[in-house]
Amino acid sequence: MSERIPILRIGDTLLVSVQTDLEDQTVLNLQEDLADQIVARSAQGVIIDISALEIVDSFVGRMLATIAAISRMLDARTVVVGMRPAVAITLVELGLSLGGVSTALDLEKGLAKLSRPTSSAPQ
Amino acid sequence: MTAPWTVDEEPRVHPVARSGDLVHVRQVIRVLAQRCGLSLVDQTKLITAASELARNALIYGGGGTVRAGLVEANGRRGVAAVFEDSGPGISDVGQAMTDGWTSGSGLGLGLSGARRLVDDFELSTVPGEGTAVTIVKWAR
Ligand SMILES: Nc1ncnc2c1ncn2[C@@H]1O[C@H](COP(=O)(O)OP(=O)(O)OP(=O)(O)O)[C@@H](O)[C@H]1O
Numbered sequence A: 001m002s003e004r005i006p007i008l009r010i011g012d013t014l015l016v017s018v019q020t021d022l023e024d025q026t027v028l029n030l031q032e033d034l035a036d037q038i039v040a041r042s043a044q045g046v047i048i049d050i051s052a053l054e055i056v057d058s059f060v061g062r063m064l065a066t067i068a069a070i071s072r073m074l075d076a077r078t079v080v081v082g083m084r085p086a087v088a089i090t091l092v093e094l095g096l097s098l099g100g101v102s103t104a105l106d107l108e109k110g111l112a113k114l115s116r117p118t119s120s121a122p123q
Numbered sequence B: 001m002t003a004p005w006t007v008d009e010e011p012r013v014h015p016v017a018r019s020g021d022l023v024h025v026r027q028v029i030r031v032l033a034q035r036c037g038l039s040l041v042d043q044t045k046l047i048t049a050a051s052e053l054a055r056n057a058l059i060y061g062g063g064g065t066v067r068a069g070l071v072e073a074n075g076r077r078g079v080a081a082v083f084e085d086s087g088p089g090i091s092d093v094g095q096a097m098t099d100g101w102t103s104g105s106g107l108g109l110g111l112s113g114a115r116r117l118v119d120d121f122e123l124s125t126v127p128g129e130g131t132a133v134t135i136v137k138w139a140r
């Protein structure tokens, strides 16, 4: 069976830490699991830590954008944290600027971002 | 461009038959990129391009193979990879290479983005017979 990435909860925030290179199916599972958990746990925010990811291709990039969009619809905010500089450079050159995805440099800054009141609707 | 395999060894052939194979392909390319001495950013670009092309071979080509190895030309070393499938081919290459064009549910960035991420990029395709994409990233 395909792998599932654990989803932790800190207060009303869900935390996902991606530890290894992912199979496509694991990525899709994460999308579904997060949507379920946002509702089941009335989460206000989602943090996805990708600091361990050495590459983000268009498939994973699309997944990040989709999770951000789904959580927005379920009244939660998503922050992607820990993107490596080489990954950022590559994504921009690939043509994927992840416009609708909020980011922070590390977990602490991501949590701080979530704790601020929404200034204007994202995107 | 028939990939000029010259260095040390014959390129290895890796299957792209199921989605789990993409993880293996990325790993293989990473090892070659490190052996070649590519910078961290160039490694990341090459692996990302390879991931896009291998996924295309799987999704649109119905599966295929990746041949990858070290190459050398004009005193420079590089990593070359050839992604081959015997799927339906691409009838309009110009359209397929356009940013944002997809026949499926993708973002249409795989081919055009992969071309930007590598130094050499060559696509040859015959409708009804298949597609081969060769890429090279050279060490600086
Ligand atoms: N190996 C292939 N065989 C047949 N058609 C292909 C192949 N590779 C790409 N194509 C065609 O070219 C189009 C563009 O490919 P490209 O990788 O740029 O975008 P995508 O796969 O649709 O989306 P993305 O890669 O951004 O998720 C595809 O939608 C498909 O129609």
Ligand SMILES: [Mg+2]
Binding pocket: B052, B055, B056, B106, B109, B110, B111
């Ligand atoms: Mg593609």
